[in-house]
Every structure is written in structure tokens, then in C-alpha cells.
Amino acid sequence: MDLDKLRKTAAEIVSRDDVKYLIGWRRGTFGYRVSPHFVRDAAGADELIFSPLCISNLANYLTLVEKLPVPRGQEPDTRKVALMVKGCDSRAVAQLLAEKGIKREEVVVVGLPCPGMIDRKLLAEKYPETEQAAEIRWRGEDFVLVDGEEETVIPRAEVLAEKCRLCRHPNPVLSDVTVGEPVEPWAAAEDSGVAEIMAKNAEERWAYWEEQFSKCIRCYSCKNACPLCYCEDCILDRLDPIWVNRSVNFSENTAFHLARAFHLAGRCIECGECERVCPAGIPLGKLNRMLAQTVREEYEFEPGLDPEAEPFQASYKPDDPEEFIL
Ligand code: SF4
Numbered sequence: 001m002d003l004d005k006l007r008k009t010a011a012e013i014v015s016r017d018d019v020k021y022l023i024g025w026r027r028g029t030f031g032y033r034v035s036p037h038f039v040r041d042a043a044g045a046d047e048l049i050f051s052p053l054c055i056s057n058l059a060n061y062l063t064l065v066e067k068l069p070v071p072r073g074q075e076p077d078t079r080k081v082a083l084m085v086k087g088c089d090s091r092a093v094a095q096l097l098a099e100k101g102i103k104r105e106e107v108v109v110v111g112l113p114c115p116g117m118i119d120r121k122l123l124a125e126k127y128p129e130t131e132q133a134a135e136i137r138w139r140g141e142d143f144v145l146v147d148g149e150e151e152t153v154i155p156r157a158e159v160l161a162e163k164c165r166l167c168r169h170p171n172p173v174l175s176d177v178t179v180g181e182p183v184e185p186w187a188a189a190e191d192s193g194v195a196e197i198m199a200k201n202a203e204e205r206w207a208y209w210e211e212q213f214s215k216c217i218r219c220y221s222c223k224n225a226c227p228l229c230y231c232e233d234c235i236l237d238r239l240d241p242i243w244v245n246r247s248v249n250f251s252e253n254t255a256f257h258l259a260r261a262f263h264l265a266g267r268c269i270e271c272g273e274c275e276r277v278c279p280a281g282i283p284l285g286k287l288n289r290m291l292a293q294t295v296r297e298e299y300e301f302e303p304g305l306d307p308e309a310e311p312f313q314a315s316y317k318p319d320d321p322e323e324f325i326l
């Protein structure tokens with residue numbers, strides 16, 4: 001990644017009168033960790049990075065921060081927000097545009113072709129002694145951990161995030177400016193996690209999800225991290241009428257997860273954020289990818305590729321395969 005070019009591009013964007021700020025990543029405060037970064041000037045642009053740890057999908061700021069009510073007496077700041085996006089993140093932007101959750105003229109998209117991200121939990125498990133190292137970079141197909149003069153090569157297959165192993169769209173599907181050269185999708189790998197669940201019969205699947213949903217503490221991190229969970233009035237937060245009780249037990253947890261999964265069917269862009277932030281280790285990625293796979297196979301539809309697409313749940317084709325309907 002040509003960081004100089006990225007920073008120069010960012011500085012030019014934030015110097016525009018019609019841009020409020022640019023959202024990207026910078027080094028965190030501990031070891032190789034990274035954190036989101038709001039860039040407002042050239043000095044801020046100099047702190048930007050793009051590394052194998054920039055896994056978080058920043059697209060949810062477009063709805064999380066930008067849709068907050070404006071305090072009484074203040075005028076809304078209607079300038080554009082610039083956003084750095086990987087392939088999966090750009091699909092979230094495209095899906096938000098398709099749903100009219102945001103308008104195209106409200107955003108400047110900085111596209112970053114993505115060679116794949118590290119699953120930090122795997123990295124800490126396999127290389128616990130390296131957590132204080134300064135930086136991680138891509139090198140060829142692998143990753144390299146840089147600690148002063150010392151470099152440790154980490155084989156890609158050991159720590160690559162599951163979503164990246166399955167990624168079909170590493171290059172941004174839309175952007176106003178792209179920094180970096182297009183990369184080839186690695187994908188092609190079968191989704192073994194989904195295949196394993198699909199191979200189970202109905203009772204076995206129920207037992208599997210019962211075990212998983214029972215672990216949920218209803219912290220709602222999955223919902224908050226998801227770029228496509230942005231309804232102002234969420235059915236899961238409603239108290240009158242109440243659809244899902246606050247009590248944390250298998251029955252209410254299941255109602256929560258099923259409501260969320262079905263609201264995301266044909267909308268989830270498989271960024272994996274829900275699973276990444278879950279403190280209980282629930283494999284939400286498998287659940288959402290199962291639905292995404294069904295939508296691809298039964299309706300030949302993939303969300304987040306076309307910002308002009310009709311929303312999946314609000315449209316149909318007379319020749320939809322729908323083979324599962326008896
Ligand atoms: S899913 Fe694709 S675009 Fe997203 S981080 Fe992984 S490789 Fe990059």
C-alpha cells in the first residue's frame with residue numbers, strides 16, 4: 001500500500017469546502033492495534049494507515065453518526081462525509097444507497113483494493129508474544145510483523161479472517177477515487193462453516209443453534225456494529241407493543257436472532273462485523289452467510305453490488321427459482 005498516496009489523496013479531499021471529514025483508520029494506542037480515525041485536516045491525513053488489521057467496517061458511521069438528531073438551535077452540517085472502504089465495506093455503502101438509507105451526493109468513497117485482513121483473535125492465540133509489536137504489513141501472500149529491526153513472517157493461512165478466506169469482492173464495487181491496484185479474489189474456497197450446518201438434519205440444526213443462542217448475553221454489539229442495522233425504530237427496541245422481551249433466555253434470544261437474521265436476508269453483505277464483535281463467540285457469520293447463500297442460489301441475488309438495485313425483499317422476478325417452495 002502506497003501510504004503517501006493515500007495520505008495525499010485524503011488531505012486533498014478534506015481540504016474541499018464541501019467535505020466535513022474523512023473516516024479511515026490510524027494506529028491504535030497499544031501495539032499493532034488500529035482504531036477508526038476522523039480526519040479533518042492535512043495533519044490528520046498524515047496519521048492514516050491501511051494495514052492487515054483495518055478489518056472494521058467503517059460504513060456504519062454513515063448511519064450511526066450522520067443520522068443523529070441535530071441539537072435544538074443548531075443547523076445540520078450537510079457537507080459530504082468521505083469514507084475509506086475495502087471491498088466488503090463498499091458493498092455496505094452500495095446497499096445503503098440501494099435502500100436510500102444515504103444519498104450518493106452525501107458521500108465521497110475512497111476505495112482500497114484489499115489483499116485480506118487478519119483475525120486478531122487468531123493472531124493473539126497463535127502469536128501471543130507479539131501483541132506489543134509495532135506494525136503488521138502485507139508481504140506477498142503472507143503477513144509480516146515488524147518490531148523494530150525484527151520481522152516475523154506470519155503465513156497467511158494461519159491468521160486470515162474467515163470472511164476474507166471466502167471473499168468474492170475484494171475490490172471496491174464503487175468509489176470516487178481508488179488508491180492501490182486491483183487484487184484477485186482469493187475466494188473459491190467452499191464455505192465449510194455453512195456446508196457443515198447445511199449437512200445437519202432439522203433436529204441437529206436446532207440443537208446447534210440452541211447451544212449457540214443460549215450463550216447470547218443480549219449486549220446488542222452485533223446489532224450496533226452492523227452497517228445495515230440502522231432502522232430508527234427497531235422492532236427489537238420497542239416496548240409498546242413489545243415483540244421481544246428483555247429477559248436473557250433461550251426463547252427471547254432466539255426471537256432476537258431470528259428477527260435480526262430475517263431482516264438481513266438479502267441485505268447482509270457478509271462483512272463479518274457482527275461475529276467479530278460478539279463477546280460470546282456466537283458464529284453469527286455462519287447464520288448470515290447461510291441466508292446469503294440461499295438468497296444467491298434461490299433468487300440469484302447478491303446485495304451490495306448495485307446501488308440502483310431494487311431491494312430484494314421488496315421485489316421479485318417471475319422466473320425466481322424458488323425451488324424450496326413446495
Ligand atoms: S472480506 Fe474481502 S474486502 Fe473485506 S476485508 Fe476480507 S478480503 Fe478485504
Ligand code: SF4
Pocket residue numbers: 215216217218219220221222223274277278279280281282284
Ligand atoms: S454480540 Fe453476541 S452476545 Fe451480544 S447480542 Fe449479539 S450475539 Fe448476543
Ligand code: SF4
Pocket residue numbers: 222225226227228229264267268269270271272273274275285288
Ligand atoms: S449481519 Fe453481520 S455480516 Fe451482515 S452486514 Fe451486518 S455485520 Fe456485516
